[in-house]
Amino acid sequence: MDPRADPKKEVGQGGGHTPCTHMDLGFLRPLYSTDAPVASVHLDTSRHSTDSDKEIELRWRHLRQHLTRLGTDQATLHALEEAVGQGPSRSYGTHGQSLFASQGQLLDTHTLAVPPQHDHATWMPVPDPLPLVVDRGRHIPYVLVALDRVNAKIVGYTDQPTQGPALQEHPTGQTMHNLDGPLGRSGPGQRRGLGGRGSAQHAAQQMWRENTAAFAERAREAVRAVDAKIILVGGDEEAITYLRQNLGPRQLSIPIRIIAGGRGGQAAQERLHQATEQALAEHILDEHTQALNDYQQKLAHDQAVEGTEQATHMLTEARVQTLLLTAQRQNENHLYASLTQPVPVAQDPADLGQVDHDVFTAPASALMLRSAAASGASFTELLEQDTALAGSDHGALLRFAGNNH
Missing domain, CATH: 3.30.960 (Translation, Eukaryotic Peptide Chain Release Factor Subunit 1; Chain A)
Structure with a gap:
């Protein structure tokens, strides 16, 4: 099978990258900058x-x-x-x-x-950011590379796709025409610097390698610029092979996925766009599956909790590393919190230890996200199919294990 036609083909993945589903909630801080409703x-x-x-x-x-x-x-x-x-x-x-x-x-x-x-x-009394958080968590920053052996298009996107590309470059490499003449070739079919031993084909391959090495460096810069979680690559098969050699796990710890389409005409660009959407959706689903598996494993080792009661208890103690919530809000429970202290959250107002006029009630997701953001916890969405496996609409990964009861 042509690897370009298989959007699930993934190469160059190193260890240690944080799943995109563990989302930093720092972008919510402006919402909590007021004590007013x-x-x-x-x-x-x-x-x-x-x-x-x-x-x-x-x-x-x-x-x-x-x-x-x-x-x-x-x-x-x-x-x-x-x-x-x-x-x-x-x-x-x-x-x-x-x-x-x-x-x-x-x-x-x-x-x-x-x-x-x-x-x-x-x-x-508090903002209600769940729809925003869920939408942000379903999109990841990524870099898209479409290339042949001489030209490339490198586009970087943040996790806010509606804003359009954060950066876009069209680097051009050397061509055989550039190598003609006294400054380029040592003689017929030979590239300067090869000592007269290189054939035209060898010179061309060396040139393509140099081109893609330069493209790879631009791609790495794009990854750093948008904090990309994945690189998607489409185009000429040999150019992709050279690019992969320059974007291996020693250079990048994020996955590289080969997709259909490339730099050709309109049809190739449309295939690239469609394959990009499919590859991103599959990657995010894979990350959610990985996050759920990690959650279930940690549940078995007292490194996570499930259910509203235990999750609120751990949030109140600022022991939550990652909060897990579902996007479904039908029949959502209400919890209690303090107007003056953002971290504590409880099912029973008496558990807060606050004077009555400082206590209020609000939807569980609003109060749990407020607590998580205040204590530096991240967020992972529990997908609809995950809730049956997880056994609850609420859960949490803990910063450290211990007595959770």
Whole structure:
């Protein structure tokens, strides 16, 4: 089988890379920069026709009315209205938007690669970031390389695909034409520096190796620039072979996956795009499977806990390394937390040891994410098919083992 046609073909993987599913929650910090109530809005901002602006306006109007009924102040509503559908969310295509505001100020806004299943808004003492966190966790930064033996296209993407490429380069290498003449060739069929022993074919292969070595260095720079979790490569088979030799596990600890398509005409570019989407989806699913297997193994060795009661207990003790939550919110439980201390979270308000006026209740995911972000924990989504295996909608990997009861 042609390895370029197999998106699951993976080479060059070294050990020690962190699964992309263990997501740093540091990007949520701006949402917790206020002690005042926060309005959280998640809505579909897709644009597919000339009527899209009106459709987005109607969606926002319904959410604004809902927020008004919840008691949101007019200044905060105005701040949200000014930001709805702006930035990358104005672009044509399918996407959504998450917005957070408080006291008349916009705390943060993010474009969602996939619109929420249902438009949703809350007005609570804490933000409600679960749809944003789930969307961010389903996308990874990556580098895409399309090449032949002389030219390459290297594109780096962050984990926010709606923002477009973070970098894009089109390096060009040497050609046999460059090697003609007194400065290039020592004689017919010989490349300068080969001592007269090299054939034209040998000279060409050496040139291609040098070209792809240069492309590999540019690819490594792109990986560092976007903190890529995978490299996807399509194009000329021999050029890919040379590139792989320069992007082995000694140089990079992330996987390299060979995909269909390349630098050719429109058809080749379309195959490359389709193969990229498929390869990314498969890689993320593989990472989720790996994370679930790791979770189940650690459960057996008291290095993880499952269920709301144990997860909240470990969060309160700041012992959670990675919080596991499902994106499903139907019949979601509410928990209790403190207005002044972000880490403690409990099923019973009495367990918080706080005065009554400092205690409030909110959806479990909002409070558990607040606690995880405050204590430096990461996040992994429990996929719908994972919850049956995990036995709960909530779980946690622990920073250190011990008595978990």
